[in-house]
Amino acid sequence: MKKITYALIMALLTACDMVEYHPYDVKIDGPTNLTRTNCALIEQLCAGKDTLRFAHLCDTQRFYDETEKIVNDINHRDTIDFVIHTGDMTDFGLPKEYVWQRRILNTLKIPYITAIGNHDCLGTGEAAYHKMFGDDNFSLNASFLHIVSLNTNAYEYDYSKNIPDFAFMKADIASLPDSVTSTIIAMHVAPGMFLFNDNVADYFNQQCLNYRDLRFCICGHDHRFEIFHPFGDDGTTYYQCDDAKSCSYIIYTVTRNSYTYEIVQL
């Protein structure tokens, strides 16, 4: 009898779990507001460090097996301080895709932050992103390093919103603490790529350079590894990470006066 009751209760719980009103219904159970939590964790863990090491992955949409593999590999390294995901966690912007990605990313032993990708904006995807992670423009200070994450998917909004948000960048620059000496900017779509508002690319670059000692920018979107300089060979360096399907990610080691990168291919 006990067994039957147990089985019935389990069946009922499974059934409740399977109730969904619509794939685009933004009902997200479990941890939300992850950006704020993780930014605080990163600031706390990195405080006072002179060498920072972070992993960069991107375009994990619909590559759950591969994303899990990457996360496991990162977990086996003890030297990485945090992870930056530069967008496209979802393929269709479905809240459930966010939940599945969170389930994998939350197994990371270190905190992670994200940038919103163009696929993440589809349907109610942007609302789901706001609910699960928080603002789509934010920054944090990891010891001497200022890290900025920007929404650059201008085309998704048909240029009807301020994307990239220069007001955010200006206010962010104005409130930089003295402890910060260098900056890294994370985004999904980089200048020159399809979906970026290239009409303001030069102005965007000026704003980026207004940050204290901009080291480099990281991005994704084109599903391949690439180092490029959209504003001339002496201009800002952009690192594009390959998608999760390729089972690769990048590790950057940033010190107060130099940096190196390493591509990890699993």
Add this chain to the structure above:
Amino acid sequence: MRLYSCRGLLVILSLIGLCQPSAAGQSDSLQTKPAKGSPEYYEYRVERYKHFWHSLIPNQARVQYAGSVGAANIGLGWHYGGRDKRLWESDFMFGFVPKRSASEGHLTFTLRQSYIPFRLRLTNWIAYEPLSTGLICNTIFGEDFWVREPSRYPNKYYGFSSAVRFHIFLGQRLRYEIPQHKRKFVKAISLCYEVSASDLYLVSYVPNRYLSLRDILSLSLGIKVDAF
């Protein structure tokens, strides 16, 4: 955009209508076709005309909870086919997705085509339908969703429609046929449950061992009422 989707739905609805007369079984007066010009010919044509429109009267109603097409759904439909075996059903339903802290509420419209291969009689009035299966086409209304990608994108940039979802389902039902002397307006009531999977979940599930069926399946509960 919206017109385009409405047109598609109208085509499907009229197809449902067209398959009705043949399935319903014609009455005796329509069996033999009188010769053209004979006095009965006109009557025959009128009967046929009436019969056609009569067969378009919805003969069942349905309320449904959840199932990835809306929180609560209500609709009308048609059942046709054999009396005790191989039943077909077509329904349309309106539903809504509730407002959430992060998003607005939305209205939905659903077309369902179900197939019930057989019905087992348990008692005189109670029958069990161990299998119902079929296709669901659902559209969600709102400016965030598109049937066809906005023209600003290059051809098939995303390659899917965020407004239109297709689901496949499997389900079971218990049917209570109200004894004739107790009938007022309703002939039978069925309790149904269904487990469905949407197209976008299936394309996520297939290439990923990480996802389990439990991740992608959606449960719905429903009540179906047959008027005649």
